[in-house]
Amino acid sequence: MKSLKNIDLDNKKVLVRVDFNVPLNQDLEVKDDFRIKSHLDTIKYLKENNAKIILMSHLGKPKGREMGLSLKPIASKLEELLSCKIKLAEDVIGERVEKMIAELDVGEILLLENLRFYNEEEENDNEFAASIARLGDVFVQDAFSVCHREHASTCGIPKFLDSYAGLLLEKEIEALDKVVNDIQHPFVALIGGAKIITKTSVIENFLKKADAVLLGGVIANTALKFKGIYGEEELKDNEIIEAIKDIEFDSSKLLVPIDGIISKGNYSRVGGIETIKKGEEVVDIGPKTVNYYKEIIKKAKTIVWNGPMGKIENEVFSKGTEEIVKTIAEQGVYSVIGGGETVDFINNKKMSNDFSFISSGGGAMLDYISGKKLPGVEILNKHYERQN
Numbered sequence: 001m002k003s004l005k006n007i008d009l010d011n012k013k014v015l016v017r018v019d020f021n022v023p024l025n026q027d028l029e030v031k032d033d034f035r036i037k038s039h040l041d042t043i044k045y046l047k048e049n050n051a052k053i054i055l056m057s058h059l060g061k062p063k064g065r066e067m068g069l070s071l072k073p074i075a076s077k078l079e080e081l082l083s084c085k086i087k088l089a090e091d092v093i094g095e096r097v098e099k100m101i102a103e104l105d106v107g108e109i110l111l112l113e114n115l116r117f118y119n120e121e122e123e124n125d126n127e128f129a130a131s132i133a134r135l136g137d138v139f140v141q142d143a144f145s146v147c148h149r150e151h152a153s154t155c156g157i158p159k160f161l162d163s164y165a166g167l168l169l170e171k172e173i174e175a176l177d178k179v180v181n182d183i184q185h186p187f188v189a190l191i192g193g194a195k196i197i198t199k200t201s202v203i204e205n206f207l208k209k210a211d212a213v214l215l216g217g218v219i220a221n222t223a224l225k226f227k228g229i230y231g232e233e234e235l236k237d238n239e240i241i242e243a244i245k246d247i248e249f250d251s252s253k254l255l256v257p258i259d260g261i262i263s264k265g266n267y268s269r270v271g272g273i274e275t276i277k278k279g280e281e282v283v284d285i286g287p288k289t290v291n292y293y294k295e296i297i298k299k300a301k302t303i304v305w306n307g308p309m310g311k312i313e314n315e316v317f318s319k320g321t322e323e324i325v326k327t328i329a330e331q332g333v334y335s336v337i338g339g340g341e342t343v344d345f346i347n348n349k350k351m352s353n354d355f356s357f358i359s360s361g362g363g364a365m366l367d368y369i370s371g372k373k374l375p376g377v378e379i380l381n382k383h384y385e386r387q388n
Helices: 034-038 040-048 072-082 095-102 126-133 152-159 167-181 197-209 217-227 238-244 287-298 319-331 340-348 363-369 375-387
Strands: 013-017 052-056 086-088 109-111 138-141 162-165 187-191 212-215 259-264 267-272 281-285 302-306 334-338
Touching (some): 013 040, 034 072, 034 340, 040 167, 072 109, 152 375, 162 167, 187 287, 197 238, 217 238, 217 281, 259 287, 281 287, 281 319, 287 319, 302 319, 302 363, 334 363
Parallel strands (some): 013 138, 052 109, 138 162, 187 212, 187 302, 302 334
Antiparallel strands (some): 259 267
């Protein structure tokens, strides 16, 4: 990859893919600005070097032009953070957008509307990518968190424009390469959250690299059901069974909860996994599991964590996650944390400075560390090779 620091930006129209996919509250105000703040160094660098800055991002999963997912609240928050005017286009492409760009002065910022208002974005449509590319002189990829997606704004635009890595993307790769290329053992990976299908290959790859893989959340529950030890509950979803059947669930490296906070309706109790009755579910790891996991974490020299240990949206069920957070923070070893819910939790606890690196990516972080190629990064590498 070639850095944006390698090019003359003066008076250039610079298209920048950022990730402003942040949570909004009921009043459509930004609830957590971590991802927006992550891009500020790149944006400030472009301003200082007299670029005409055109930012683009997606927000949520709109069905067509869904104005509840407009980037208007993002523009307001960005104005607050940068203390400067942010112009918001009403579209991604078209004559009105081109006119606004033509009127941009150096150092000024235009934010395009939600990329996903167009189905062509996720379809990686060539014509759509070419239409966006015509708006700029160069392309800067700064959204590491979407580089695992083959979308028009990650893999399409670099086909038509000279393309460079932004400062955040460089920072992400540098931090994660310490895990990929210079792992200090024991290496412990914690994987929680909800969707085991999306993390199947990640779990498989971590079992090859890590000394221990600790599961939590719904992912752990799914594994326990698959193993046939989730009390009276069985795994019946054929799609999930097919997706996860090749994971080595009997590996001594793969650790699952031994107890949990077990809930049904309005009541909850602490109990062993084997005591789960029909209709009950584990909503947090239990005290025995917390202590079990903590002892493993305390021996680690490298820690990667993505996904909460329980249903942290309910504070009652966030104690296991909180205990794990504190334990990792106390170790003083190289620790990389990622995933929206996990990062939000850490930020809410004001503990972000207690870890070596907080990644803006969730799936992208796991894919990269576990050895998968990220399409959005690979195309930048190919572009660099073509130039040299």
